[in-house]
Amino acid sequence: xxxxxxxxxxxxxxxxxxxxxxxxxxxxxxxxxxxxxxxxxxxxxxxxxxxxxxxxxxxxxxxxxxxxxxxxxxxxxxxxxxxxxxxxxxxxxxxxxxxxxxxxxxxxxxxxxxxxxxxxxxxxxxxxxxxxxxxxxxxxxxxxxxxxxxxxxxxxxxxxxxxxxxxxxxxxxxxxxxxxxxxxxxxxxxxxxxxxxxxxxxxxxxxxxxxxxxxxxxxxxxxxxxxxxxxxxxxxxxxxxxxxxxxxxxxxxxxxxxxxxxxxxxxxxxxxxxxxxxxxxxxxxxxxxxxxxxxxxxxxxxxxxxxxxxxxxxxxxxxxxxxxxxxxxxxxxxxxxxxxxxxxxxxxxxxxxxxxxxxxxxxxxxxxxxxxxxxxxxxxxxxxxxxxxxxxxxxxxxxxxxxxxxxxxxxxxxxxxxxxxxxxxxxxxxxxxxxx
Numbered sequence: 001x002x003x004x005x006x007x008x009x010x011x012x013x014x015x016x017x018x019x020x021x022x023x024x025x026x027x028x029x030x031x032x033x034x035x036x037x038x039x040x041x042x043x044x045x046x047x048x049x050x051x052x053x054x055x056x057x058x059x060x061x062x063x064x065x066x067x068x069x070x071x072x073x074x075x076x077x078x079x080x081x082x083x084x085x086x087x088x089x090x091x092x093x094x095x096x097x098x099x100x101x102x103x104x105x106x107x108x109x110x111x112x113x114x115x116x117x118x119x120x121x122x123x124x125x126x127x128x129x130x131x132x133x134x135x136x137x138x139x140x141x142x143x144x145x146x147x148x149x150x151x152x153x154x155x156x157x158x159x160x161x162x163x164x165x166x167x168x169x170x171x172x173x174x175x176x177x178x179x180x181x182x183x184x185x186x187x188x189x190x191x192x193x194x195x196x197x198x199x200x201x202x203x204x205x206x207x208x209x210x211x212x213x214x215x216x217x218x219x220x221x222x223x224x225x226x227x228x229x230x231x232x233x234x235x236x237x238x239x240x241x242x243x244x245x246x247x248x249x250x251x252x253x254x255x256x257x258x259x260x261x262x263x264x265x266x267x268x269x270x271x272x273x274x275x276x277x278x279x280x281x282x283x284x285x286x287x288x289x290x291x292x293x294x295x296x297x298x299x300x301x302x303x304x305x306x307x308x309x310x311x312x313x314x315x316x317x318x319x320x321x322x323x324x325x326x327x328x329x330x331x332x333x334x335x336x337x338x339x340x341x342x343x344x345x346x347x348x349x350x351x352x353x354x355x356x357x358x359x360x361x362x363x364x365x366x367x368x369x370x371x372x373x374x375x376x377x378x379x380x381x382x383x384x385x386x387x388x389x390x391x392x393x394x395x396x397x398x399x400x401x402x403x404x405x406x407x408x409x410x411x412x413x414x415x416x417x418x419x420x421x422x423x424x425x426x427x428x429x430x431x432x433x434x435x436x
Contacts, residue, residue, distance in 0.1 A: 020137075020144060020148060020151075021137045021138075021200075022200050023133070023137050023197075023200040023201050023202060024134065024137055024148055024151065024152070026193065026194065026197040026200050026201060027130060027133055027134050027137075027152065027155075027201070028151065028152055028155035029155065029190070029193045030092075030096075030130065030190045030191075030193050030194040031130060031152065031155050031156055031159070031190070032155040032156065032158050032159040032190070033159060033186045033187065033189045033190030033193065034096065034099065034126060034130075034159065034186075034187060034190045035155075035156045035157070035158075035159030035160050035163070036159035036160075036162050036163045036166075036167075036183070036186035036187075036190075037099060037100070037103050037159075037163075037183040037184065037186040037187035037190070038071075038099070038119070038123065038159075038163075038183075039159060039160040039163035039164065039167075039274070039278075040103075040163035040164070040166065040167030040168070040179060040180070040182060040183035040186060041103060041106060041119065041167070041180060041183050042068075042163075042247055042274075043163055043164040043167060043168045043171075043179075043247075043271045043274045044167060044168060044171040044176060044179050044180065044271070045060075045063075045064055045067070046060050046061065046064050046247075046248065046251055046252070047171070047172070047251075047255075047270070047271070048171070048176045049063060049064075052109075052176050053109065053112070057252070057397065057398075058395045058397075061248055061249070061391060061394035061395050061397065062391055062392070062394075062395050063391075064247075064248055064391060064394070065244075065248065065387055065388055065389075065390055065391010065392060065394060065395075066388070066391055067116045067119075067120060068244065068383075068384075068387035068388075068390075068391065069384045069385070069387040069388035069391065070116075070117070070120040070121075070384075071119065071120040071123045071124070071384075071387075072123070072380045072381070072382075072383035072384040072387060073124075073380075073381060073384035074120055074121050074123060074124025074125075075123065075124045075127050075128045075376070075377035075379075075380035075381075076124075076374070076377035076378050076380065076381055077124060077377065078091060078095065078121075078123075078124030078125040078126070078127070078128055078129075078373075078377055079124075079128035079129070079373035079374040079375070079376055079377025079378070080373075080374045080377065081125065082125070082128060082129040082373040082374075083372070083373045083374050086125075087129075087204050088129035088130075088132065088133055088204060088373060089129070089198065089201065089204065091125045091126070091128075091129045091373070092125070092126055092129050092130050092133075092194060093191065093194070093195065094122075094125050095121075095122040095123065095124065095125025095126030095127075096122065096126050096187060096190060096191045096194070097122070097191065098118050098119070098121055098122025098125065099118070099119050099122035099123060099126060099187050100122075100184050100187035100188050100191065101118055101184075102115045102116070102117070102118030102119035102120075102122060103115070103119060103180055103181075103183040103184035103186075103187055104180070104181060104184035105118060106177075106180035106183070106184075107177040107180045107181050107184075108177075124377070127376070127377075127380060128373040128374070128376040128377040128380070129373045129376075131152075131360065131364070131376050132364060132372040132373050132376050133201055133202055134148055134149060134152050134364070135148075135149070135364035135365065135372070136202035136372075137202050145361065145364075145365065147289050147293075149357045149360045149361045149364070150285055150288070150289055150353075150357045151285070151289075152357075152360075153281070153285070153353075153356060153357045153360070154281060154282055154285040156278075157277070157278035157279075157281035157282060158278065158282055159186070159278075160274075160275075160277070160278035160281075161275050161278035161279050161282060162275075163183070163186075163274075163275075164271045164272055164273075164274040164275045165272060165275055166182055167179040167180070167182045167183050167186075168269060168271030168272065168274065169269060169271070169272075170182050171271070172269050172270075172271060173269075228301065228362075228366070228423070228427075229362065229363060229366060229367075229375065229378070229379070231419075231423060232305075232308075232359060232362065232363075232423075233378065233379060233381060233382045234382075234419075235308070235312075235416040235419050235420050235423075236355065236359060236379075236382035236383075236386070236416070237382045237385040237386050237389070238312075238386075238412040238413060238415055238416035238419075239311075239312050239315060239351075239355055239382075239386070239412070239413050239416045240382055240383055240385070240386020240387065240389075240390065241386050241389045241390050241393065241409070241412040241413075242315055242316070242318075242319050242390075242409040242410065242412050242413045243315055243348065243351075243352065243386065243390075243413070244383075244386050244387050244390035244391075245390055245393070245394065245409055246274075246277060246345070246348060247274060248390060248391070248394045249394045249397045249405070250273075250322075250341070250344070251270065251271075251273070251274065252397060253322075253341070253402070254270045254273045254338075254341055255270040256333070257329050257333060257334075257335055257336060257402070258270075258273075258335060258336065258337075258338050258340075258341055259335040259336060259337060259338060260338060268338070273338075273341060273345075276341075276342060276345040276349075277345050277348065277349050277352075280345060280346060280349040280350075281349055281352070281353060284349065284350065284353060285353065288353055288354075299361075301362070301424075301427050302424040302425075302427040302428040303424075304358050304361070304362055305420050305421075305423050305424035305427065306420070306421065306424045307354050307358050308354060308355050308358050308359065308420050309416075309417045309418075309420035309421040309424065310351075310354050310417070311350070311351040311352065311353070311354025311355035311358075311417075312351060312355060312413045312414065312416040312417035312420060313351070313413070313414065313417045314347050314348070314350045314351030314354070315347070315348055315351035315352070315355070315413035316351075316410050316411075316413040316414035316417065317347050317351075318343075318344045318345075318346075318347035318348040318351065319344075319406050319407075319409045319410035319413070320406075320410050321340065321343050321344050321347060322340070322344050322402075322406040322409075323403050323406045323407050323410065324340075325340035325341075325344075325406075326401070326402035326403035326405075326406055327403050328340070329402065331401075333402075351413070359379065360376075360379070363375055363376055363378075363379045364376065393405075393408070393409070
């Protein structure tokens with residue numbers, strides 16, 4: 001079955017750009033600027049609360065976690081609103097506008113919590129329909145879809161790369177309000193790109209078509225198989241508990257325990273380290289796409305689950321490296337080489353690239369057309385729960401030894417790796433294949 005508004009299987013779109021519909025470039029750029037604004041705020045938030053507002057570290061980490069949780073719980077309801085009432089395009093525009101005004105409002109201390117609420121709610125309306133529009137550019141059996149999501153994810157991280165460098169630098173050197181204002185400008189640019197290229201985007205799906213029969217890798221999938229997605233969300237929650245520390249506790253580790261000196265009394269701004277992860281994603285994504293193409297492995301559910309399992313192992317190893325770094329720092333908390341943090345981000349990023357884009361592909365492909373945005377919103381509940389748990393966990397930073405803290409953060413992604421591998425093996429059995 002082919003979704004309404006998609007090209008028929010086997011027929012190439014009328015226009016192509018680098019082998020993909022030009023609408024992918026529009027969505028790539030829109031999401032890139034949205035992430036520039038989102039990560040710009042995120043890069044500054046903990047520092048802003050602890051340095052400028054005078055909040056305690058535990059309170060700041062808790063607020064950071066709650067904000068991140070809200071920003072990725074709201075997509076479930078935003079996706080539902082897009083599917084049932086507003087439609088995808090209107091939801092993207094409304095959500096983007098809310099995020100833009102929220103970022104500008106961050107320039108005023110008294111509006112901290114209303115501003116964070118606007119960004120979190122706007123994110124919920126914005127993300128699910130935009131992500132599903134990527135998949136709607138392709139027929140269900142189009143092999144380019146998985147690579148399109150990898151490219152789309154690279155766009156997300158291009159914005160994440162620029163955000164700490166621009167917003168972080170403005171915030172640290174010229175004033176926090178300049179950094180937040182720059183984030184608002186980024187969201188405004190994203191909206192302009194989207195609004196001026198609406199004709200290149202896929203049409204709204206026919207909401208009367210509620211059949212859940214889909215396919216992935218030639219294997220038919222019905223509504224019952226969507227249970228796999230619920231298990232998938234649970235595993236990604238475990239992955240996220242460790243991963244979300246990268247912008248929370250790891251940011252504090254960089255500030256307080258990392259030697260950032262470059263000679264002559266100068267030091268690398270702490271916020272710049274948040275650009276390592278998106279920079280590596282931009283560098284490694286083309287390499288991984290080429291690698292998987294060369295292997296010519298079928299994009300079946302078991303193979304994708306195994307790929308995610310490997311990614312979770314790498315995330316666990318990233319935390320293990322920080323356990324060693326904390327041991328080198330010692331009980332006195334001496335500053336250690338920045339290469340420890342760089343190594344952490346290398347392993348974490350490799351793991352992320354094997355978990356998140358693959359998960360996005362599974363969600364979009366297995367979900368019914370009429371409820372695709374809702375299903376995509378449900379996927380982001382994993383980030384909500386992971387951020388929430390990571391925030392509560394981060395509140396105990398320095399209340400227990402750093403080595404013990406990182407060891408606890410290592411457990412959850414490794415547990416997720418084991419469960420995903422078992423799920424893949426179960427899906428690979430003859431009985432499971434027959435049922436599929």
